[in-house]
Amino acid sequence: MLLIHGICPENGDRLIHRTLTKDEPIPNGSLWIDLLNPSTLEDKKVETHLGVSIPTREEMHDIEPSEIIYTENGAHYMTARVICQSDTNVPKLADITFILTEKALVTVRYDEPGAFGIFLNRVTKPGGCGMEPAAVMEGLFEAIVDRAAEVLRGVGDRIDLRSRKIFDADSSQVERGGAYQGVIQKIGQYEHIISNVRESMMSVERVLLFLSANYQRPKKATTGFAPEWRTSIRDVQAIEEHATFLSSKLQFMLDATLGLVSIEQNKIIKLFSVVAVVLMPPTLVASIYGMNFKTMPELDWAIGYPMALAMMVVFAILPYLFFRWKKWL
Incomplete structure (x- = not known):
């Protein structure tokens, strides 16, 4: 599926998005080309339009560490891992490749992270995003960071609720209900989510550091994006610190639960x-x-x-x- 996001002709301060058919050409002025489960023909269409190389799913999965972030022919290629299926008990990580050029931003993905839907709802409103490819990418990464923070906050709330049930409950009732075993299983699930969030934020931070150090603002751009990227980096680092705090809290909860099991x-x-x-x-x-x-x-x-x-x-x-x-x- 090839999703095109371009400037609204009636109002230049917001984006519109539409899905192209197989035979439709890519419109000029498209700021964001989103490839969702793309076919070979869709890859070729984007490559011809922008003069960039689109990685396949296998190449994204088997990419070498040195090839996660690189520049080729004036285009910046970056692959980040984004939280996906965050509404489930065990969210997973989706590999997404970002290709930033002067003409447009290209995203190649084979999953549907919630951050993309959140960003689309935001940018289709007036003033929701800047009218440059780098601005679109900055807003997209902001949505990814916000979504990760929301997932982490939900995990923190569930940890607090589970902790109160254990430490405030009558020990005999807890023992008869088999709650200790359930708590240990939940701790494993929460730790898995936190690890995924931390891994995602580490990859996002690496991309942002690369952009803040290597991205050259086009001459036609009205503003630079280094301050925004530095702000996003600080947000990412704050999420990483919070994830570390929650991991420590889970470790204490696990030790305390095992201690209660020993007491029983x-x-x-x-x-x-x-x-x-x-x-x-x-x-x-x-x-x-x-x-x-x-x-x-x-x-x-x-x-x-x-x-x-x-x-x-x-x-x-x-x-x-x-x-x-x-x-x-």
């Missing part, structure tokens, strides 16, 4: 130990009078049997009272 296990082991100690004296009494010696005076007593039962009961109660007195129960 120790309670069970302690109960078994107390029961074993309580039953030891009665077992000793029963063992003594269960011996088959010929001469045992108590065997001839009329109260021998009741006496043995009473001794077993008393010797069982005494350890229990001792444990209660020591506050071990």
Whole structure:
């Protein structure tokens, strides 16, 4: 699918977007050419229009670290990893290639990150974006950063909610409900999301640093974009710091949960130990009078049997009272 975003002819301060058919040529003045799951013919059409090379899906996936960001024939090629499917429990990362030229910005993607939809809603309004390819890219990266911050904030809220359920809940109810196992599973999911956000922001930061250092503003451009990119870099770094904080919080939560699991296990082991100690004296009494010696005076007593039962009961109660007195129960 080939999406074209150009200047609105009625109003020059906003963009319009439309989908080209297979036979339609690319209109002049298109500031952003968005290739979503492009075919070979669509790649060739863009290459002919702009004189750039469009990478295939395999090339984007198997790209070498040295080829993630480079300049060729005046065009800047940059590949970043963007959060995708952020509404699911486990969002994934999508590789997106940005090709910035003086005529237009080209994006090549095979997924639909939410940041692209957010940006489209913004730029179709008057004053939503500057009328230059670099301005479109700056606004697009701003939407990507905002979306990552929103995902991270949602994870933080869920971490707080899960933490309150664990630390404020009655331990017996938590144990019976199997909540500890569920919490550990959720911690794994949250850590996966945070890792994806951090990885995405690292790739975005690398692209922004490259642009701020290497992008030359065209002569016809009205403003430079270095200040905006530096602001985006600071936002990205703030998100990375927040992701590190949430990871530390998750680690504490995991340690605390495992500690609570150990406490519950120790309670069970302690109960078994107390029961074993309580039953030891009665077992000793029963063992003594269960011996088959010929001469045992108590065997001839009329109260021998009741006496043995009473001794077993008393010797069982005494350890229990001792444990209660020591506050071990």
